[in-house]
Amino acid sequence: MVSWRGVYFVCTLFLGSFFGSIFMLGPFLPFMFVSPSWYRWMTDRIVATWLTLPVALLELVFGAKVVITGDGFIPGERSVIIMNHRTRLDWMFLWNCLLRYSYLRLEKICLKSSLKAVPGFGWAMQVAAFIFIHRKWEEDKSHFEAMLDYFCDIKEPLQLLIFPEGTDLTENTKARSHEFAEKNALEKYEYVLHPRTTGFTFIVHRLREGNNLDAIHDITVAYPHNIPQTEKHILNGNFPKEIHFHVCRYPVSSLPASKEDLQLWCQERWKEKEERLRTFYEGEKYFDVTRRSRIPPCKSELRAHLIKFASLLYWTSLIVASFYFIYLYSIVRWYTLIMIAIFVLQEKYCGGLELIELAVHRYHTTQRVAAGKQK
Numbered sequence: 001m002v003s004w005r006g007v008y009f010v011c012t013l014f015l016g017s018f019f020g021s022i023f024m025l026g027p028f029l030p031f032m033f034v035s036p037s038w039y040r041w042m043t044d045r046i047v048a049t050w051l052t053l054p055v056a057l058l059e060l061v062f063g064a065k066v067v068i069t070g071d072g073f074i075p076g077e078r079s080v081i082i083m084n085h086r087t088r089l090d091w092m093f094l095w096n097c098l099l100r101y102s103y104l105r106l107e108k109i110c111l112k113s114s115l116k117a118v119p120g121f122g123w124a125m126q127v128a129a130f131i132f133i134h135r136k137w138e139e140d141k142s143h144f145e146a147m148l149d150y151f152c153d154i155k156e157p158l159q160l161l162i163f164p165e166g167t168d169l170t171e172n173t174k175a176r177s178h179e180f181a182e183k184n185a186l187e188k189y190e191y192v193l194h195p196r197t198t199g200f201t202f203i204v205h206r207l208r209e210g211n212n213l214d215a216i217h218d219i220t221v222a223y224p225h226n227i228p229q230t231e232k233h234i235l236n237g238n239f240p241k242e243i244h245f246h247v248c249r250y251p252v253s254s255l256p257a258s259k260e261d262l263q264l265w266c267q268e269r270w271k272e273k274e275e276r277l278r279t280f281y282e283g284e285k286y287f288d289v290t291r292r293s294r295i296p297p298c299k300s301e302l303r304a305h306l307i308k309f310a311s312l313l314y315w316t317s318l319i320v321a322s323f324y325f326i327y328l329y330s331i332v333r334w335y336t337l338i339m340i341a342i343f344v345l346q347e348k349y350c351g352g353l354e355l356i357e358l359a360v361h362r363y364h365t366t367q368r369v370a371a372g373k374q375k
Helices: 004-028 036-061 090-101 112-119 121-129 137-153 171-183 199-211 231-234 260-284 302-327 330-350 353-374
Strands: 065-070 079-083 107-112 131-133 161-162 215-222 243-251
Touching: 004 036, 004 121, 004 231, 004 302, 036 090, 036 121, 036 302, 036 353, 065 090, 079 090, 079 199, 090 107, 090 137, 090 161, 090 215, 090 302, 112 121, 112 131, 121 330, 121 353, 131 137, 137 199, 137 243, 137 353, 171 231, 171 243, 199 260, 215 260, 243 260, 302 330, 330 353
Parallel strands: 065 243, 079 161, 079 215, 107 131, 107 161
Antiparallel strands: 215 243
């Protein structure tokens, strides 16, 4: 049954992303054509302010507790984040971890391409240059290559979140994982799915070649009480009571050099995840019995609380103010309609803002090369 808490959470996030895309991100779109690197620097910081909103709602309004153990993060370092995909919402819950241990502006996510057409959320994801995939490697490889090379070219640090399992853990996906294990004489997993390593090894190899990778962050996420599997659970008010993250940091210098060995390395991490999660769920439901992380967070709990309070206040005010000015002023209504048309039409005819950004970058690069040759 739908609850008021779930409706409030979903509506606040949607309206925040919708009006944020129109009134905060929209005015900066022309900068893309002047300098894609400036545009990326500015919009990443704007998008990061919205990423604090679900963190604030989950913790301040709905009382979710976040527990982080393991190695933590070195703030600002460039990394690939690999995580088990327990629910369809793990990517959002990870922001509760990154708010304390890293910079939200660095995060990019690999996610399915259909999400880019979602009003508000999809528009902001396009502006943030998230990597949209079709889950068909033949189609995705060239896009991965272009996006990763772009980040390396503009020297933009990033923390790229990928789910090697490809989908969340359910009875159906577990059954398919068991079939895969039987065909390949592998161990059957109960708490994770067997990872797909092709995309992972390609990303790591490409970022290493572009000198834009410092470490791999292997994160294991678990929910000791209730598990909100889908958006429907959130809409029904089933918020996680606790979210546990265990972080293992692997410096790039410690990773295998060959793609074949890197695939085996990833598979070994998932074998460790299975054992770690088995111990978690069958034991004390805590990853680290010492209750300590070896690297302290880059933000104190006081600072994290202040950010969450400020986020909740700011985004609530923005939503109210947006409705107020749209109701009062025709020029604001016209601007809103024009921005909606721009977001919808560019996605339909150009494929997405991130593709336009790539095309503009290629054009600027070609112009610089041509100018250099003339000199």
